[in-house]
Every structure is written in structure tokens, then in C-alpha cells.
Amino acid sequence: MLIATNLPGIGNTYLDSRFSPMVQQFISEARTRGVNLTFNEAFRPPGYQAMLRGNPAAITPAAAGSSLHEAGFAVDVNFDSLGNIPGGMTGDQQRQAILAAATAAQLSWGGQFVHPGPDRPHFYYDPGGDRQALVRQAQADYRRIAGRQ
């Protein structure tokens, strides 16, 4: 079930109720290792994935209805844009800390995607099952929650 949450960098957003505690642990584990995570993306509401896909000149992003972002099971964080902090951690040290935090929170890393290449800011949990059914359920939850607000 999709629930409302708040993430640093993007503010109010939504995640699946099974995934949200994992993300909170991810944040906490990263903080313990000296990194304050900044999020760029979490849940993608109806239409947004289709908009990203709407560029016919590009290699097509996930077809609408198939991305774990649309199901509330994926987040993107600042990763390769992390630079050296004067007197503090280097960019590489921060990236290592984030990967360790993700492992501790039992998240998978898009940096291990092979084709067409890694997606290094992407962290997710794949609950298995019918992906499109997951997406449909999350999008229906979103419409219900957003309709109430």
C-alpha cells in the first residue's frame, strides 16, 4: 500500500509501506556513516513516467507501468554528483558509505544493471510478483490518497 512520506531533497512524496521503513533505515545507516542522503526521485505518479518516455529520440526509458518508481519501491539519490568536502569526506568515501548503508538496509543497487549500463543513483527493493499489478495498485492508491487531499 502506498503511504505518504517526506524525504530530504524532494520533500513530500509516496512510497510503498513495505519499502518506506527500508528507506528510513537507509537514511539512518548513511547518517551513521557520515552522509546525509539527498533524494532526487521516489514515487512517480500517473503520467510522469510516460512524460519521461515521451522523447522519441532517446533510448526509451521504462515503458509506463513497469518501473519500480511507479510502484513506490525505488528511490534515486545524489551519488556521482557528490564531491569532495573540504576537510571532510571525499566523493568516493561518501559513495562507499552510501553503498554500505544500502546493503545494511537490504536495498538493491542500480549500479549493478548491465544493459544498457549502470544506474548508480538508483536504489530499490523488488518484492517480486507481477510488476504491472504492483504498479496498478500503487497508482490506484495514489489517486485515492491525492483525491482525499
Add this chain to the structure above:
Amino acid sequence: MKSLVISIFLAAAVYALHSEAAANESPRVRVTGIYSDMRSVPESGDILGIEVFVLLSRSGYQVVFQDAEGSPNVPTIVPAKIEKNRIEFDLPERQGYSGKFIGVITNYDMRGEFTNGQLSSSGKKTFILKRGKSYWQ
């Protein structure tokens, strides 16, 4: 064997000198244009990479810079310092890429690095931005 090693060393030295000279000389390279390594990832639906649009204004060269780490960031416009085919610009502190970028422009691409340890979307220090169309075109 020794002469082979010396030959390889000399060839490498000549190549390095030639590359340095190529970067320093003033080739007829049009520096304005769009340079991009922006791409999408079908599995996640994410968009990754950066785009640099170099253009001329009455205040000199400017760069329109956009980055994406999952979703596309709001573009920022900063002045660019261009000498021959070398480019340098400094992005303000913001969510995403920031700080100084130094690169070299050729007829085919812009290659350069951020000076503060930021990496390309493939995890490399050197960004190779192909000259051509924007991801959005």
C-alpha cells in the same frame, strides 16, 4: 627486446606530445553547440548524465547546464571562460553537480572533469560529452 621497449617508449612520448600540442593549438573548432552524455535506463525509467549547451551572448560565452541523477534537474546558466578550445565554468552550490568543470572541445565532443571528485554517470572521472543533439530533441 631493449630496442623494442625503447621504440614503444618513444612512440608513446611522441603521441603524448602530439596530443598536448593538439590541445594547445588553436584548431578551427566551433566551440558553441550541445554536448551531452544524457541517457535513459529502461529498467528503472531513470534519466542520467549531463548536458552542456555552449552559446554566445552579449556578455560572452554562457553555458546552459542540466544534470540528471534519476530525474532531470532544473537547468542552470553560468558564464564560461573559453580560450581556444579549452572551456571552464563554475556551477553554483545546488542539489546536483556543482563547482568547477574544465574541459577541451573538439569537433566531436567535450572531454573534461570536475575538479572536486564528482563522477560521470558511468562512474568515471572524465566526462565524455558527445557533440550533437540534445537528449530532449
